[in-house]
Amino acid sequence: MPGVEPQHRSESLALTALALEELGGAVGGIGKIHRAVSDRVFSGVRLGVGPPVVPIKQLHDVISGAIYAAVGGSATAGGSVAGYLLARSHAEPVRPSETARGAVLLAILQGLRGDTLEAERSPLATPMAIRVGGRAVAPERAELAAEFPNATDRVVVFLHGLVESEYAWRLGGRPTYGERLAEDLGGTPVDIRYNTGRHISENGESLSGLLAELVANWPVEVKQIALVGHSMGGLVARSACHRAERAGEYWVRRVHHIVCLGSPHYGAPLEQVVHYASAALHVLPETRPIGRLLRRRSAGIRDLRRGSLVDEDWRDRNADALLAAAASEVPLLAGAVHCFVSAGIIASPRNPLGALLGDGLVLAPSASGRRGSKRIGFRDEDGAHLPSAHHFTLLNHDTVYEYLRGWLSGPTILPN
Secondary structure, X not given: OHHHOOOOOOHHHHHHHHHHHHHHHHHHHHHHHXXXXXXXXXXXXHHHHOXXXXXXXXXXXXXXXXXXXXXXXXXXXXXXHHHHXXXXXXXXXXXXXXXXXXXXXXXXXXXXXXXXXXXXXXXXXXXXXXXXXXXXXXXXXXXXXXXXXXXXXXXXXXXXXXXXXXXXXXXXHOOOHHHXXXXXXXXXXXXXXXXXXXXXXXXXXXXXXXXXXXXXXXXXXXXXXXXXXXOHHHHHHHHHHHHHHHHOOOHHHHEEEEEEEOOOOOOOHHXXXXXXXXXXXXXXXXXXXXXXXXXXXXXXXXXXXXXXXXXXHOOOOOOXXXXXXXXXXXXXXXXXXXXXXXXXXXXXXXXXXXXXXXXXXXXXXXXOOEEOOEEOOOOHHHEEEEEOOOHHHHHOOHHHHHHHHHHHXXXXXXXX
């Protein structure tokens, strides 16, 4: 599997190069804001003073332009030097991507710019892979047998959300859902890490291919698969199943549960606000650099505006168009039980703030697959709501685990 072969370029130096290049770009953006503001100021002064202000403005523009060019150019050049060193360097003994802190940093970078990193073939754009102890595991029979010596015929696949890695499931330092399910139900947890800056449909395609290989090479015959996704992870799971079902893939017939924890099936309000804000900021020259910065957000983030699961939602479309066509309606996987958990910062359902804030990132109707009169098909008895909790609480919480264990053990058993 190409994605898990040793990389010839250093992740550490790639991080250094990216930081310096971004600094250069930030300086350039500040310079453009400065220029736009000074143009307005000098225009006002000229109305009162007249032509004598022109040489002063020209001198100001030359000096300030030279300063910003020197600072930004130095940072960019530093990035180029780091890139040269990167190409000549040897791979470090332990890559940042294989450590908990490094994985967190890379997850944030990928969430924000993962699509660009992948297009540039950066070593920071790590491909989707099974992870054990931070290391990527090839879905080959010998390696899977070595890494999962106690593999069972029940596989529980965990998919993290935007700007997260598989370490996110360890929130609070408690045992993960997967570890607890292995002990209580005998399921084998499999953690997946992926580049959340890619389109959700692209990650869905990668997940489908990865699970096909996993099922074909698993140490024992796979009889049941459960997919558990937090936030974007739930959407990636649905996208993969939809693609696999249409293609007649074998692995998808083994999926018996799909559990979405705080997944924005009908979009996330924060991305919706950013989309319109970037358009508004693009109008004036003083704020245009900020608008451009917001428009650099990744394809994965943009997909969260409407909960887009398929290629048709973004291919050959203007991502910055103020009004976009509605996202495609993607049906739930036939034959599988679909469960969801939403959360709310406000404890009381009667408090109107609860409807506005949701869990801080996703509103309860979107997490439960509802928008006005539209429904994606979740049954009420297969859903739950966690009050006085935020979006990331869903990653590791005793009540959520009780729901999860009840659903995956067979008949739905809800905690009191």
